Structure formats: structure tokens, C-alpha cells
Amino acid sequence: MRELNLFVVASLLAGCAAQAPVPVSKSPVTNVSVAEVRADAGRFIGTQVRWGGEITYVENKAEVTWVEIVSRQLRRSGQPRETGESGGRFIASFQGFADPVVYRVGQPLTVLGKIKELIQRPIGDHDYSFPVVEVTASVLWPIESESPQYNYPPPWWYYDPWPYSPWPYPHYYW
Numbered sequence: 699m700r701e702l703n704l705f706v707v708a709s710l711l712a713g714c715a716a717q718a719p720v721p722v723s724k725s726p727v728t729n730v731s732v733a734e735v736r737a738d739a740g741r742f743i744g745t746q747v748r749w750g751g752e753i754t755y756v757e758n759k760a761e762v763t764w765v766e767i768v769s770r771q772l773r774r775s776g777q778p779r780e781t782g783e784s785g786g787r788f789i790a791s792f793q794g795f796a797d798p799v800v801y802r803v804g805q806p807l808t809v810l811g812k813i814k815e816l817i818q819r820p821i822g823d824h825d826y827s828f829p830v831v832e833v834t835a836s837v838l839w840p841i842e843s844e845s846p847q848y849n850y851p852p853p854w855w856y857y858d859p860w861p862y863s864p865w866p867y868p869h870y871y872w
Contacts, residue, residue: 744813747812762792
């Protein structure tokens, strides 16, 4: 009976451990970067990739939604790093409608899917080649600054009870 109780407690504690979402936690067999696909897109059409980064633009079309992403390096869990170099931009193609309020600019996103094509679109006055990834799985990560920041006042003993005292500064230590 005691072993059974220990097993149940251990199982419950193991179930509480935080894990990355399963589809994006494992990297595909090929580790292709956005820059490599932009350089030679024909060679990588149909290749499965796991890319992530920061959303810069959301465009809803009739049957798909294109989410433009600035790529970033991924952590082991699949979450994009906040800073660092970018290998370029890519477009994640979602089936159906994706709400721009949910997929908002600046939100970290990781996608898993196959490279469909390379398209030309402008960024300002510059023409840019975007690899398009047909998304099979994705994770929208919370923005780090969304966690509440509590700014409590200091405790009462931090305040000087005699701010205009004629004695030297550590007068209350006498």
C-alpha cells in the first residue's frame, strides 16, 4: 500500500512539470535556415522546418492567413529568443482566418510546417524574397513583458524620521 501511495504522488508531481508543446519541441531532421532557403529555394521546396520569431504583419486572405515573421534563433523548447541576429523574414501560411488581435505585432511565434514556395513582396521600397511555410502546428508564446510588475513601496524603516536633522546622517543609529 505504501508503494502505491508513493507511486501516485510521484506520478502527480511528474505531471505538474512544465513542458514545451509537443509539436514544436522537437526539431525536424533537416535544420535549414531562412537564409539558406532564400538563397536556393528550389532545393528546399517540400522540406519540413521549425522556424520562429517575432510577428511583424498579419494579412487575412480569402482562404488563408499570411503571418509575416522576422526569424530568430530558437531555444531548445522551440521558443524564439527575444534578441539576436535574424536569418531573414518568412511567411507562415495558416488555413482559414487568424485574428490579428490574437496574432499581434511583436508576439513570438513558432511554426512547424513545409516550405511551399518563395514569393517576392515589398518591405517599404525594397523587394524581398519570402519563403512561405504551410503551417501544420504552431505555438503563440506570451510576451515576456506581459507578466505583472509589482512596484511595492519600501518598508517603513527605509524612511528617515528626521529628514531635516542638524546631526550627521547616521543620527538614528546612536
